[in-house]
Amino acid sequence: MRALRWHDEGDVRVDDVPKPEIQEPTDAVIEITATAICGSDLHLYDGFMPGMEEGDIIGHEPMGEVVEVGSAVETLSEGDRVVVPFTISCGACWYCDQQLYSLCDESNPNAEMASESMGHSPAGLFGFSHMLGGYDGGQAEYLRVPYADVGPIKVDSGLPDEKVLFLSDIFPTGYMAAENADIENGDTVAVWGCGPVGQFAIQSAEMLGAERVVAIDRERERLDMAREHSDAEVIDFESEDVYDRLMDVTDGHGPDGCIDAVGAEAHGAGPSSVADSGQDGEEMQGDRPYVLQEAVRCCRKGGTLSVPGVYTGEMNGFPTGSLMNKGLTVNTGQTHVQRYLDPLLERIEDGDIDPSFVVTHQESLEKAPEMYETFRDKNDGCVKVMLNP
Structure with missing residues (x-):
């Protein structure tokens, strides 16, 4: 065969x-x-x-x-x-x-x-x-x-x-990602990554009662797909600041749930991504922390971080202190x-x-x-x- x-x-x-x-x-x-x-x-x-x-x-x-x-x-x-x-x-x-x-x-x-x-x-x-x-x-x-x-x-x-x-x-993965975000009716949910899993996470979040879903990516076709096939608002992370926009749409509180639908090969914008790219070149780490860093920073206090994105090893720069001090819940898994x-x-x-x-x-x-x-x-x-x- x-x-x-x-x-x-x-x-x-x-x-x-x-x-x-x-x-x-x-x-x-x-x-x-x-x-x-x-x-x-x-x-x-x-x-x-x-x-x-x-x-x-x-x-x-x-x-x-x-x-x-x-x-x-x-x-x-x-x-x-x-x-x-x-x-x-x-x-x-x-x-x-x-x-x-x-x-x-x-x-x-x-x-x-x-x-x-x-x-x-x-x-x-x-x-x-x-x-x-x-x-x-x-x-x-x-x-x-x-x-x-x-x-x-x-x-x-x-x-x-x-x-x-x-x-x-990818449909069950997107659905479990939304379920793991502990969504309640009226919640605001942010989804990093508008690839196939992200698309299903967006639609599943709406199925589970999210009032507002914000989709984050930099590829026009993926952002257009999120906009056209759901009620999601979109953020192009290369043209605007994700944290500022999410604070603006949530009156400064941050999203109730944040979904990392990207995983190990995340791309970032700004100085931290340049530094981490240097580390990658020296084989100092396998997984890139950009999405997790940003999701932890953006998520409201006491909110939930859901991670369906696949990670394969270890990473530097994970904001453990922010995670703990903000009282975030993290749900992960295949x-x-x-x-x-x-x-x-x-x-x-x-x-x-x-x-x-x-x-x-x-x-x-x-x-x-x-x-x-x-x-x-x-x-x-x-x-x-x-x-x-």
Whole structure:
């Protein structure tokens, strides 16, 4: 089969590889009809994620048709149309029982490697480094799905792939980000980053009762998308001061909730970004603190900081003193996707949201290397790339 493989920083290629097979009785194999490039994939592409090995198949936003099931699989049959969440979860450990699926105790075969770095291991993830399992990813023609009774959700309606594909990651991720912001009716919420996760965080914040959502970015296409597909106000951080504007719209209090939908490869404006760029060049830190610094500064006293943006290592310059003295609550984590699949599919089927609005580019799998570059560099107005194997 054809699959996109990581060879080195900035080097991904579509290669011929063996088709996956059932390895455990709880496995299924799907033929992929649609997949996508995620902002988190860029952390691999740009060399920010430890644990990558040459030849790894990447990608973690797949859907398709079940072509084979293991002998112990009870909920899926050949021919079922499914969306596969990026988190791999056993469904039986203590964390899965608490619906903390991205913290599954059993699904990462390389848990010891992750524990050495983090203290404990989170769940295994599709296509996302050997530290998190080394599982083959979904930017391919076929995918082996472990714990198939726990992950995939069947889509029985005739909705096109582009309306349901993003249940695999970015729609639940944006929704959990908004949920983690502890939104109450009438709140003001600020969202840093208007990429795909940010777009869904904006819409989810409105669904959860935010009266005012302010979206922050510097890319015109992303700011326009936030403005056109929601009621968000927008800030271009390169043309105006974010803190001053947020204080102005909140009568000096600051937003009730602040969402960092950017993560490790954040860009900043001003002297601090110049200093941190120098540190990056000397390999003094892996993650960039610009968004977190600004969000902590802007958030109202006693407010909540939600961090769905993926961070991969350590950083200098995190404002711990401000965080503590302002009494902020911080909620983070990879998304517990399985928790959200049924209710969010229902919202799509009811017409409350059409997730396909984020797709700006749709191409064949063979064009994936080219589209990684387009997506990373935000060329041609690129916000989200959907691939069709």
